[in-house]
Amino acid sequence: MxxxxxxxxxxxxxxxxxxxxxxxxxxxxxxxxxxxxxxxxxxxxxxxxxxxxxxxxxxxxxxxxxxxxxxxxxxxxxxxxxxxxxxxxxxxxxxxxxxxxxxxxxxxxxxxxxxxxxxxxxxxxxxxxxxxxxxxxxxxxxxxxxxxxxxxxxxxxxxxxxxxxxxxxxxxxHRSARVAVLAGESPAAPGQDVSDWPLNRPLGRGEQAAGGLCSVVAGEDRDTAVKHVATAGTDHRWRSGGRVYSVRLRPMLPEERTCRDVART
Known part of the structure; x- marks a missing residue:
């Protein structure tokens, strides 16, 4: 058999x-x-x-x-x-x-x-x-x-x-309680909109993970980041710590807590 x-x-x-x-x-x-x-x-x-x-x-x-x-x-x-x-x-x-x-x-x-x-x-x-x-x-x-x-x-x-x-x-x-902010240095092109990053923590202090400088935000910081990035659009640039960055937001899944989790998923 x-x-x-x-x-x-x-x-x-x-x-x-x-x-x-x-x-x-x-x-x-x-x-x-x-x-x-x-x-x-x-x-x-x-x-x-x-x-x-x-x-x-x-x-x-x-x-x-x-x-x-x-x-x-x-x-x-x-x-x-x-x-x-x-x-x-x-x-x-x-x-x-x-x-x-x-x-x-x-x-x-x-x-x-x-x-x-x-x-x-x-x-x-x-x-x-x-x-x-x-x-x-x-x-x-x-x-x-x-x-x-x-x-x-x-x-x-x-x-x-x-x-x-x-x-x-x-x-x-589904509303994610935590969001990963993924930033990469990206000088603005002529005429491209640039705004000051709305959070106190500079983008440059993020952890290198998931294809960018990664920071995890929750609570009021999460809501502030989502509001500003959603309003500005994906092609916007952000000034932080004297440098200019592109930013994308990545909702975190329930089991994810850190940038390393985001990189592993």
Whole structure:
């Protein structure tokens, strides 16, 4: 009799051959890759992001498109259709039964063990990264491999398509309690607007992380930074400590506390 784990690998390998891809298994599932909502109610259990491509998606400090937590909360980037100084996030909440079912489906799709699917030889390839606990699956050009179980499951991680019966509460705007201010020196072009940075802490004192000089703001400082940057727009420049900077704001996820957390997510 064929072991169920071996059978799953053989089935996955057959799908990859049909799609012309290659799979590189990176080891057995770690215990933390099989999250139990009862054991870790607050931590992330599933997450995905898209990286690569000609536009260079998923750069340092970028937000995952979707994060699901052990208490049933899901935080997803809203599709606004335009660049915003502060990315817009929506919060959803699954029932306990729907959460358990979704995690079972993730395991059935093989997401509880780290692996890479694809040749790795395609320049500027789009890469889908799905994390389940400590296990990360990377899939090259996922839209070209719709038959893969992991890709089919990925389509389930669109909260806008979740049945109402699976949701414990209506969707709502997610307000991050903390925001990372990511600054980089950028002299203003002729005619470009420059304003004094509204916070007391100079931008130049930030920690080098997530592709810029990073500072975490909360409370009144958070609200002040969001208000001024949102009003000024993404092309504005900010004067701080005798230098001029460009600034982008990155909402922090519930488990993130520091700039190092932002760089790791």
């Amino acid at each position: 064929i072991d169920r784990g071996v059978a799953a690998i053989l089935i996955g390998a057959g799908a990859l051959v049909a799609c012309g891809g290659q799979e590189r298994d990176q080891g057995a599932a770690a215990p933390s890759a099989r999250p139990d909502p009862g054991r870790a109610p607050g931590g992330p259990v599933l997450r995905w992001r898209m990286t690569g491509g000609f536009a260079g998606l998923g750069g340092p400090g970028s937000l995952p498109e979707f994060s699901l937590y052990g208490d049933g909360r899901a935080i997803a980037s809203a599709r606004t259709g335009s660049a915003a100084p502060l990315p817009v996030l929506r919060e959803y909440r699954l029932t306990a039964q729907a959460l358990r079912r979704l995690l079972d489906e993730a395991r059935a799709a093989g997401l509880d063990r780290p692996r890479t699917i694809g040749s790795g030889r395609v320049a500027d390839a789009m890469i889908l990264e799905i994390s389940m606990g400590a296990a990360r699956t990377r899939i090259e050009q996922p839209e070209g491999q719709p038959g893969l179980p992991a890709v089919r499951f990925w389509k389930r991680l669109d909260p806008q398509g979740w049945p109402r019966a699976d949701q414990a509460a209506p969707p709502r705007h």
